[in-house]
Amino acid sequence: AKKAAWQCGLPKQEIVATCATILTYGSYGLGAHCSESDIDALCVGSSFTTMAKDYFIVLRNMLKSRPEVSEIHCVKDAKVAMRLKFDGITVDLPYAQLRVLSVPLVETLCLTLCLVKKKIPSLNLATVRCAKIFWTRSLMPIRLPCSPHEYGHSNITRSTFYKIRAEFLREHNMTRDILRPDFDWHSVFETFPYLKKYARFVKIYLSTSDKSELGDWIGWLRSRFRCLLVKLEEVQGLCDPNPTEYVDTEAGEPNVVFYWGL
Structure with missing residues (x-):
């Protein structure tokens, strides 16, 4: 942030005072993560920092210079605009901007999001995955673990709604006898066929x-993916999008393959 402030020609006292921050949220921020979890983090910048230059170029170059960081991938118009690995752990790093000189060093993301909405009412918070507001046309409001309560919905289509509902029912049927001493927990954690x-x-x-x-x-x-899924629903009906990445070993060039069930 100080480098960006200096490049913008801000007065020395303002350069000293300015700062940005990175906040964690999701399972990691709630302390509910496990060894296989990724980290959801939000990069919050000041009013004079830009996504095009300071986020995609300056910050990316700073991260590339760190030996712990690898596999940095940027997608400018995606919700998660930057993804990287830190010591082998995947980190999703979206970006938000506040109209302030120095980003408040709040302890929780909820407070930051309140500041974002207060300072920038017109900001499209859909770019911040943990800050989506529930609209009345949503198929399924998902209550987020924050206060005041917010709701996420943008990834919910007819197919994903059906999949979530079906999984709830399937797990409910599998755990009906959970209080029995001989209950088999292995069936609960089996990979979906x-x-x-x-x-x-x-x-x-x-x-x-x-x-x-x-x-x-x-x-x-x-x-x-979401746009493709909506199009498939219009033609095919329900579709089960499998996020697993496969590789065609018979192909002669680097590749990745996804299979979605119909």
Whole structure:
């Protein structure tokens, strides 16, 4: 933030006072993460910092210079505009901007989001994954763990609503006898039999001649998944989008493959 302030020609006293911050949220911010969890973090910048320059160029170069950081991928028009690995742990790093010189060093993301909405009423908070407001047309409001209560919904389509509902019912049926001493917990944690569940699939194949570019293209593709899913629903009805990334080992170029059940 101080480098950006200096480049903008701000007075010395303002350069000294300015700062940005990174806040965690989601399972990591709530202390509910496990060894396999990724980290959801929000980069909050000052009024004079820009996403195009300071976030995608300056911050990215700073991260690239750190030996702990690897696999930095940026997708400019995605909700999660930057994704990276820190010591092998995946970190999703969206960006938000406040119309203040120095970002308040609040302890919780909830307070920051309140500041964002107060300072920038016109800001489209849909870019911040943890700050979506429930609209009355939503198929399924998801209550977020914050105060005051907010609701997320933008990833809910007819297919994802059906999938969530079906999983709740499936797990409910599996745990009816949970209080029995001989209850088998292994069945609860078994992998969903995706390949046995469906007879037809949509195959999404992405390849590139340069392996270093594949990660950025995967991020771009994932940012379009919801639009594709809505189109498929119009033609096919329900679709079960499997987020697992597969690799076609018979192809001669770097690739990733997704299979969605129909």
